[in-house]
Amino acid sequence: MSQNFLHKIEKHLPAPVRRTGEQPDSAKLSAEIKKLLKEKNAALIAHYYTDSDVQRLAEESGGFIGDSLEMARFGAESPAQTLVVAGVKFMGETAKILSPQKTVLMPDLKAECSLDLGCEPAEFKKFIEANPGRTVVVYANTSAEVKAMADWVVTSSMAVDLIKHLTSRGEKIIWAPDRYLGDYIARQSGGDVLLWDACCVVHAEFDATRISELQERYPEAEVLVHPEAKADVIALANVVGSTSQLLKAAQQSSAQKFIVATETGIFYKMQQACPGKKFIAAGTEPYGGKVDCEANCPWMKMNGLENLLEALKTGNNQINLAADIIEKAMLPLTRMLEFRKKN
Numbered sequence: 488m489s490q491n492f493l494h495k496i497e498k499h500l501p502a503p504v505r506r507t508g509e510q511p512d513s514a515k516l517s518a519e520i521k522k523l524l525k526e527k528n529a530a531l532i533a534h535y536y537t538d539s540d541v542q543r544l545a546e547e548s549g550g551f552i553g554d555s556l557e558m559a560r561f562g563a564e565s566p567a568q569t570l571v572v573a574g575v576k577f578m579g580e581t582a583k584i585l586s587p588q589k590t591v592l593m594p595d596l597k598a599e600c601s602l603d604l605g606c607e608p609a610e611f612k613k614f615i616e617a618n619p620g621r622t623v624v625v626y627a628n629t630s631a632e633v634k635a636m637a638d639w640v641v642t643s644s645m646a647v648d649l650i651k652h653l654t655s656r657g658e659k660i661i662w663a664p665d666r667y668l669g670d671y672i673a674r675q676s677g678g679d680v681l682l683w684d685a686c687c688v689v690h691a692e693f694d695a696t697r698i699s700e701l702q703e704r705y706p707e708a709e710v711l712v713h714p715e716a717k718a719d720v721i722a723l724a725n726v727v728g729s730t731s732q733l734l735k736a737a738q739q740s741s742a743q744k745f746i747v748a749t750e751t752g753i754f755y756k757m758q759q760a761c762p763g764k765k766f767i768a769a770g771t772e773p774y775g776g777k778v779d780c781e782a783n784c785p786w787m788k789m790n791g792l793e794n795l796l797e798a799l800k801t802g803n804n805q806i807n808l809a810a811d812i813i814e815k816a817m818l819p820l821t822r823m824l825e826f827r828k829k830n
């Protein structure tokens with residue numbers, strides 16, 4: 488764990504928000520938002536890690552719930568003129584890059600991500616310059632500026648496939664920003680992968696000892712792990728995959744119990760997709776002894792019905808990006824979408 492990285496993100500960490508169940512006025516707020524979405528020809532696109540009332544509203548209003556790749560795809564293909572992105576800032580930026588003619592709104596522009604915060608464009612530029620001749624592959628969880636410097640953008644669902652493909656062409660890789668995911672990809676692909684030093688503080692909290700204790704208690708349970716977790720946690724997994732891949736695994740498995748090592752927002756969809764099955768939150772320990780999220784992303788939880796309604800009413804919290812950044816970042820993003828279609 489790098490002190491430098493912790494120092495970078497510490498000042499941005501919002502107070503943890505741990506909502507439990509429905510907000511008292513959620514029916515009224517949801518009705519108002521649905522009406523405005525229609526009037527403004529807008530679609531609500533929510534990430535799996537947002538609160539259940541936000542996800543439910545996305546479903547009920549004809550919008551979308553997904554992981555970052557699916558959100559990007561839906562936004563680009565949707566006929567809606569306004570995209571309301573309930574997630575974190577890089578997701579709003581990705582929607583804007585792929586649909587520059589559309590208005591992209593977010594409930595709170597301060598909803599960041601420790602990976603994006605841990606990879607400042609100026610520092611990353613120096614890193615690329617110090618390591619010439621390598622193909623630059625960045626995770627979707629980066630700013631538009633960082634994407635604009637990359638050859639490829641990937642999500643966790645396709646990262647291993649892409650690095651295998653590039654390695655088979657003899658390419659050496661720079662990978663940023665998640666070093667745990669990068670380490671996993673390097674081990675899976677056998678590629679030459681140079682890692683940037685940042686991580687998702689939510690997934691890095693999952694703790695192998697705590698998970699082993701749960702396995703002793705629930706020996707029949709399968710362990711589902713997101714690859715942003717540390718290697719010793721990944722080693723305990725029955726299935727390693729992106730949020731969508733873990734959801735699919737839970738649906739397809741004959742197991743009735745699962746220990747889940749990803750952000751807790753996914754439990755809404757997992758319970759909905761597998762009504763009879765039991766999902767147990769994997770154990771965590773504070774990251775670096777300091778960051779204690781208990782698998783709740785503090786930035787994802789900044790998306791609520793109140794600020795969503797406010798953004799729709801006022802048109803505030805728009806994502807705006809410079810034309811040259813959009814143009815440069817569009818290329819590696821389009822490559823990502825094309826690669827996914829073919830593979």
Ligand code: SF4
Binds near residue numbers: 786
């Ligand atoms: S869960 Fe991790 S990767 Fe996802 S938005 Fe939060 S900090 Fe970023």
